[in-house]
Amino acid sequence: MPRDASELARRLARDAEAVCRHYLPNGRRQCRYWTVGDVRNTAGRSTFVRLSGPESGPGAAGHWTDAASAEYGDLLDVIRESCGFIDFRDVADEARRFLSLPRAEPRRTPKPVRTPVPAGSPEAAQRLIAMSQPIRRTLVETYLCNRGIKAVHDAGALRFHPRCYYRPDDSSPTEIRPAMIAAVTDLSGAITGAHRTWLAPDGFGKAPVDTPRRAMGHLLGHGVRFGVVDDVMAAGEGIETMLSLRTILPTLPMVAALSANHLAALLFPPTLRRLYVARDRDSAGDAAMASLGRRAEATGIEMLGLSSRFNDLNEDILELGIDEFRASVRQQLVPQDVARFMSLATAVTG
DSSP: OOOSHHHHHHHHHTTHHHHHHHHOTTOEEETTEEEESOTTOOSSSSEEEEOSSOSSSTTOTTOEEETTTOOEEOHHHHHHHHHTOOSHHHHHHHHHHHHTOOOOOOOSSOOOOOOOOOTTSHHHHHHHHHHOBOOTTSHHHHHHHHTTOOOOSSGGGEEEEEEEEEOSSTTSOOEEEEEEEEEEEOTTSOEEEEEEEEBOTTSSSBOSSSOOEEEEEOOTTOBEEESOOSSEEEEESOHHHHHHHHHHOTTSOEEEOSSHHHHHTOOOOTTOOEEEEEOOSSHHHHHHHHHHHHHHHHTTOEEEEEOOSSSSHHHHHHHHOHHHHHHHHHTTSOHHHIIIIIHHHHHHHO
16 A cells, blocks of 8 residues: 555556546646646646656656646645645545545544634634645635735735635535635734635635625734834725735735724734824725724824725725826825835835
8 A cells, every 4th residue: 555645646647637537627638738727626728737658757647837837746736736635644545535545544643632612712713724824826816816916925914724614604504615814913913813705716706605704703903914013004994905005015014904893993002103094985984094093193193094096995906007006005105104115115016
């Protein structure tokens, strides 16, 4: 029985076309290759899986290359990505199942007992974040890019979960969908909650469900943070709103409070001296801005609004384009912050 990854990969490569037909059904055979959008089974033709060749080395059967992203790998990677696995043990078990081989012998060390935690609690949020993976080369990057956010600076607050539970209501069965996971933290950086945005299977938009966004844990006063605050910070409601601003101000610390009510209750870092607020153009955004302004004034913090031309800054970047969006924000910053943050942003984003 094969026990290591290389032997499993070799056995899969002996029947590479069958593997591709099973795990990458959105692709098709073209001469000696199976072509598909990517190894997550996206429709397209940028990924090429070699169907024949030697067992190892250059040109080996089962090796694949994604011409769009420069990713490459073998058929075990295909199984991992197409099935959304994280743990290699799950990948190996699935490969053995496909090859009709016995499962690996159970580990001799006992599995740790996981103590149940209340649903929606900070502990449940921490577990969800720990089970998620970095967003690089995942549906999260596809989703954000489609929202005009080409790069995420300090993306540690964002994670990807390929099989996140979604339940429409208490009487409905649980569904499994890919999701963008955002860590909600307090001023010390401790995780107090999590925010989930369920995504469409191809990453182009949110999932077609009634409530594609949900939060869990303790949110009041906290938020999804990008960068470490010194004396200047920006705050707003939505994650996409703040990431849009961050595309042109990548060194300005920011926080997404996730709703207008939570924005109004946001706690201020002790070193904060100036706060930019990216408010949404609606009555709830106006109320949050007014409440936050009163609190900021009481603590000696200068607060300035960042107005959008459309409903929010994410819509601005989509409708205006990066250059006009940058110009619109630039004229709303104080001169020293233009020099401090915007000049570097121009060099970074081009």
